[in-house]
Amino acid sequence: xxxxxxxxxxxxxxVTGNDIVLADFWAEWCGPCRMFAPVYERASEANPDIVxxxxxxxxxxxxxxxxxxxxxxTLMAFREGIxxxxxxxxxxxxxxxxxxxxxxxxxMDEVRASIAAExxxxxxx
Numbered sequence: 001x002x003x004x005x006x007x008x009x010x011x012x013x014x015v016t017g018n019d020i021v022l023a024d025f026w027a028e029w030c031g032p033c034r035m036f037a038p039v040y041e042r043a044s045e046a047n048p049d050i051v052x053x054x055x056x057x058x059x060x061x062x063x064x065x066x067x068x069x070x071x072x073x074t075l076m077a078f079r080e081g082i083x084x085x086x087x088x089x090x091x092x093x094x095x096x097x098x099x100x101x102x103x104x105x106x107x108m109d110e111v112r113a114s115i116a117a118e119x120x121x122x123x124x125x
Contacts, residue, residue, distance in 0.1 A: 002041065002044055002045065002052075003024070003040060003041055003044045003052045003053065003054050004051065004052070004053050004054070005053070005054055005055075005056070006023060006053035006054065006055045006060075006063075007055075007059075007060055007063070008060055008062055008063040008066075011023075011053075011055070011063055014051060014053060015078045015081055016081040018050075018051045019049075019050075019079065019080060020049070020050045020051070020077070020078070020079050020103055020104065021050070021051040021053060021077070021078045022040075022043075022050060022051070022052050022053065022075060022076070022077050022078075022099075022100075022103075023053045023054075023055055023067075023075070023076045023077075023078070024036070024037075024040050024052070024053070024054045024055065024073055024074075024075055025055045025057050025064055025067065025069045025072055025073060025074040025075075025076070026054060026055070026056065026057065026072055026073045027056065027057045027058050027072055028056070028058065029058075030072050030073065032072075032073055032089070032090040033072055033073045033090070035090050036073050036090035036091065039090075039091065039092070039093050039096060040052060040054075040096070042093070043093070043096050043097070043100065047100060050100065055067075057069060057072055070088070071088035071089075072088070073088065073089065073090055074086065074087065074088040074089075075087055075088075075091065075096075075099070077099060077103045079103055079106055079108060079111070080108050082108070082111060082112070082115070084103055084106060084111065085099055085102070085103060
């Protein structure tokens with residue numbers, strides 16, 4: 001599957017409606033973004049079960065601001081609607097593969113328990 005453009009109108013629905021979503025925040029004028037684009041595209045073709053989205057920070061300034069994007073490219077990974085990874089900078093192919101593997105292998109019950117413990121809403125030990 002190739003990458004899809006994400007906008008403020010469909011970002012939340014995409015993130016919450018799919019198991020794993022990667023979002024690349026980028027801009028046309030950004031050199032590192034242009035270098036990362038083919039790496040990201042190849043990963044999207046190699047992992048058809050994952051949604052690979054791209055957010056043009058120039059066209060989607062409000063979405064970029066809501067996501068607290070201060071540097072591009074920034075890659076975010078969501079699993080079951082939960083942000084589990086966010087990092088600025090263009091990743092080489094091997095590092096992107098490592099992120100994908102790590103996101104796939106997450107124990108989401110542990111992630112939710114950790115979030116609940118941090119927010120004080122989960123069961124207390």
